[in-house]
Amino acid sequence: MSPPRPHFLVLTFPLQGHIAPALRLARRLLAAAPDVLVTFSTAEAAHSLMFPAKSTEHGGDDPRLEFRPFSDGTEAGDSRSSDDDGDAGSLTTKMASFHAAGARGVAGLLDALAARGRPVTRVVYTLLLPWAAGVARERGVPSALYWIQPAAVFAIYHHYFNGHAAGVVAEHRHDPSFVVEIPGLAPQTIGDLPSFLTDSTDPSDALHSIFTTIRDLIESLDKERPRATVLVNTCQELEAGALAAMGAHDVLPVGPVLPSGDEEAAGIFEHDDARYMEWLDTQPASSVVYVSFGSLSTMAREQLDELLRGLEESGRPYLCVVRKDIKAALGEAEAAEMVGERRLRNGVAVEWCDQVRVLSHAAVGCFVTHCGWNSVLESVASGVPMACVPGMSDQRVNAQLVVRDWRAGVRARVDGGGVLRAAEVRRCVDEVMGDSEAAAEVRRMAGEWKRAVAEAIGKGGSSERNLVAFVDGARSDF
Incomplete structure (x- = not known):
């Protein structure tokens, strides 16, 4: 009996800024090897905005890609916004409901795909889904976090929630010029840290539940054995130092993950005409x-x-x-x-x-x-x-x-x-x-980084090699 084909279940939070990079990664996974299967899944409310009036089973011309929503147990609020009305209690309740019902919905989706003879061999999930790895682990399916922010932000969160600088940030969070030392990174001012660490640590803040969700996500990675796998939407050339500061995980920079050719990822917003x-x-x-x-x-x-x-x-x-x-x-x-x-x-x-x-x-x-x-x-x-x-x-x-x-x-x-x-x-x-020399230098540097990124994601580039290695490694999961 031949082994199952590599099948990635790509899960994402129902926001446009999460859906776009997740769907782009799904298409990149398909391009990495001809036998790869991908199922793309987000919450039902966002799924219905992505596909308001057409079949959602297959991904256009490629039958290897399927779109299957997971139930979040509610209407999930407005998929365009993470905050209902500025009230901390309402968003906390909404996120708690999303976490519990989403976990049940994804568990059911994994079971349904296996029953169809299309078993998932690796779950890939974006941030704000801290429960996804646990659901996969319960069913014996390996998982990988797809970090859709820079490596520098992950490194800051990793060290903050592992006991480094949290007290300093809390004490000085109202002084934006105060400098914080974080291992592996250049000195950071309080004003340049992620806003959830400076503005949302208080339970009364409207976005406090986002702070706790990120904390839970970072902590969940420590439960993965022997090491968690983290795909990062960046490349070695852009963030070499920050990638080295991301902690004891298997870190694979695979970005920038961009649309394939002229095909833009589907989303929850309609474009104006051309x-x-x-x-x-x-x-x-x-x-x-x-x-x-x-x-x-x-x-x-x-x-x-x-x-x-x-x-x-x-x-x-x-x-x-x-x-x-x-x-x-x-x-x-x-x-x-x-x-x-x-x-x-x-x-x-x-x-x-x-x-x-x-x-x-x-x-x-x-x-x-x-x-x-x-x-x-x-x-x-x-x-x-x-x-x-x-x-x-x-x-x-x-x-x-x-x-x-x-x-x-x-x-x-x-x-x-x-x-x-x-x-x-x-x-x-x-x-x-x-026309100033400074403006000309900014434009020159933009051109230099364009060339560096093109090499990273091109054939044989650093990010392309990492993605192929991830797909090849997934074959050892079964």
Whole structure:
């Protein structure tokens, strides 16, 4: 009897920033060997947004890829947001329900796949699913964490939750300039640490349950024997030092994990029509400022007004993402006034777009970004320098990597109320796209990192070798 084919169950939390890199990894696993099978699974609410009106069993032209949702026992709230109404109790209850019901749902999915003659041989799960490894272990299936943030962030969490610097951070968390020493990393200021370690440790904080979920995830890795396997969406060339500081795990950098060819990963947002690409075709090379703050960040009227005014005053063409939910919060009339053609003389506003295609376009010369890790990697891979406006979670660390370590961007300063003012927008755009020697150096470094990343993910590159080794290693699981 021939052994079963390698079959990876890729599990992800139901947020766009998790779904995109997880689905991209699923397709990379398929490409690594012709006999690989993959089942991609997220919670039912997000699954229904990904596939609102079509069959969800197979992954397009490749029958080796299936999409199967897992039950989370509830409607799981809004898959676009991790916080209902700013109330700590409601999110804590929601996350507890998600953890318990999700574990049951994935256990049932594993059993159902085995009963169909398609047994899973390795579970791969993203962060915020600390129970996934336990469910796999109960059924004798090896697992691997897919870390979709930088290695530096994992190293910070690892050392924090293993007794290093937690007391120091707690004592000085209101002093953003205080410097913390973390093994294997350059000195970090409190203000540049992941926000969940400085803003969400108190049980009364709205996002405290995210802090505890990350803690549980880091602690669960210590239960894996002999060592936990951690795939990281980065490459050796970008984060050599941080990768070495990630602790006693089998760490495999396999990124940047990008879309295969022209095929973008499915998601829970609908793209605008492709007219924005036609508009880009009419613009000179490296002339356009692209602006997007991701799938979760909110934007009040004052911030949107300052942002658009700064872009207009920069005198450069721009493409700005203003999500549908942000426009809805403004109200129909006000949204029409703010992002209508009369206001946007030099630019175009879209509700969502194919970001990889935009960043890959020759006309784009600067990315004003919230510094979500997916956005950072997509920009690096495209050679587009960044103006960094970090907000929450890992984004402050990501901005530090872009500006300090890679020198491929500049850091924007917000005012005391957290607003990015028009003058600062103009300054950052000019420091990336202007004629100064410093701007030219930022652009040069962006080009250098683009070449380094292309080598890492190309045939025989460091990340490509690691992914093939992971797939080959999975064959020893059975």
